Amino acid sequence: MHITIETGKTLLVDGPASVTLVSGKAEVFGYVLKQMSRVVIRDGKRMPFAVKENATLEVSLGENATVEEVEGDTVPPSWEEAYKKLATLQTRPTIALVLGAVDSGKTSFCTYLMNKLVMEGRKVAILDGDLGQSDVGPPCTLSYSVTTKPLTDLFNLEAENAYFVGVTSPGKALDKVIEGMTLLKDEVLKRSPDYVVVNTDGWVEGEDAVNYKVQLVEKIRPHIVFCIQNETLNPLLEALKNFTTLTIDYPQTIKQRNREKRKSLRELGYVKYLKNAKVQSIPISWVRIENTEFAGLNKTLGMTKREREICNFLGIKPLHIAELKNKIFVVIGKGRWINPEKIKETEETLGKKVEVLWKGGEEGLLTALYSDEKKFLGIGVLREIDYTRKVMKIFTPVSSGVSTVVIGKVRLDKNLREIPLAGG
Numbered sequence: 001m002h003i004t005i006e007t008g009k010t011l012l013v014d015g016p017a018s019v020t021l022v023s024g025k026a027e028v029f030g031y032v033l034k035q036m037s038r039v040v041i042r043d044g045k046r047m048p049f050a051v052k053e054n055a056t057l058e059v060s061l062g063e064n065a066t067v068e069e070v071e072g073d074t075v076p077p078s079w080e081e082a083y084k085k086l087a088t089l090q091t092r093p094t095i096a097l098v099l100g101a102v103d104s105g106k107t108s109f110c111t112y113l114m115n116k117l118v119m120e121g122r123k124v125a126i127l128d129g130d131l132g133q134s135d136v137g138p139p140c141t142l143s144y145s146v147t148t149k150p151l152t153d154l155f156n157l158e159a160e161n162a163y164f165v166g167v168t169s170p171g172k173a174l175d176k177v178i179e180g181m182t183l184l185k186d187e188v189l190k191r192s193p194d195y196v197v198v199n200t201d202g203w204v205e206g207e208d209a210v211n212y213k214v215q216l217v218e219k220i221r222p223h224i225v226f227c228i229q230n231e232t233l234n235p236l237l238e239a240l241k242n243f244t245t246l247t248i249d250y251p252q253t254i255k256q257r258n259r260e261k262r263k264s265l266r267e268l269g270y271v272k273y274l275k276n277a278k279v280q281s282i283p284i285s286w287v288r289i290e291n292t293e294f295a296g297l298n299k300t301l302g303m304t305k306r307e308r309e310i311c312n313f314l315g316i317k318p319l320h321i322a323e324l325k326n327k328i329f330v331v332i333g334k335g336r337w338i339n340p341e342k343i344k345e346t347e348e349t350l351g352k353k354v355e356v357l358w359k360g361g362e363e364g365l366l367t368a369l370y371s372d373e374k375k376f377l378g379i380g381v382l383r384e385i386d387y388t389r390k391v392m393k394i395f396t397p398v399s400s401g402v403s404t405v406v407i408g409k410v411r412l413d414k415n416l417r418e419i420p421l422a423g424g
């Protein structure tokens, strides 16, 4: 359908939808639309088309998509002030970090800043630190991309490198997130961008979140921290008083997403990075498995004396066993059984937990594949670990050069839908 909007008004489009500017002038988060080029709005996302000169838009709506016309520009004036402030900073590269709660407009603000900067001819790196709602890299990763072109959705960027964390919320992997962000930041600086815009996750409330965010800021050492205004952010702002911070407004017309929508947005991220995937058989002896539980699969000598003793004690012939600092990890055949009494005794004697995985329990786990230079090659879904033939079957678009495999905690079904983990 064609919709005509007057100068100064905004058309809010909730996806899945697509919009083409037929005539007039309109902007999305600072991006000046080109006539006749199509803009896609993903399911779960809202895009504001701010009309600068009477415009006609061709809109096609998918299932449950909606449009609404509102007065004025929905991008707050404080966002433009923030951009101006950033543009006055003279250090190169200038690092800006964005903080805000879940669904507060972090991604949209990053998009806006990036668009404004690239339109001034700047080279901008986006460092995406939001694991659960990543825009650039696959879900469960941290990533970056460097660009000189404006766009409507950061999702259209391809990750140049990524760091796989393997979970969707930072609370479960704080150290990994901090380490990954530090590594990627050092790497991105070598690309000599004019600006680095760092996006973060929306976990900002509570002491743990505040400590984690302060640590992150200390590692990234941004020249300016933009905080999207919200009461829940006050303790964090207080903790950051030694840094240059600037508070900006929360857009009035923001679209909140529920857990289900966030999950389906993530699933679009898996699809984006699993396009053209095939099942690849990777001999375990060719790669390094980073997870300590599975690292020992590579050893050629069979079980150690100590491992044999543990197995005898448990009364099992496992497919795999690994003794780690704080646990004994065993994999046993489908339908096999271990006497719970024996497990208890073993745990008491060794002072370690016994963790049992049944063969097949690895199916669906999200994995990451790296080259030997530690370059992220892509994600995959673990289909099977064949313990007898020592082969891993991974559904992935990566077809060569794999040197390290990291197994994550998120599980996907055959349709790339997330399966909730037992026990949360």
Ligand SMILES: Nc1ncnc2c1ncn2[C@@H]1O[C@H](COP(=O)(O)OP(=O)(O)O)[C@@H](O)[C@H]1O
Pocket (backbone or CB within 6 Å): 012, 044, 045, 046, 047, 048, 074, 075, 076, 100, 101, 102, 103, 104, 105, 106, 107, 108, 109, 133, 202, 251, 253, 254, 255, 256
């Ligand atoms: N100024 C705005 N006008 C209209 N919609 C907006 C605006 N800012 C953000 N949104 C929409 O609100 C939703 C949440 O914003 P987003 O930037 O994704 O938040 P966050 O990254 O903090 O989770 C998105 O669908 C986004 O497109």
Ligand SMILES: [Mg+2]
Pocket (backbone or CB within 6 Å): 106, 107, 108, 130, 133
């Ligand atoms: Mg976001």
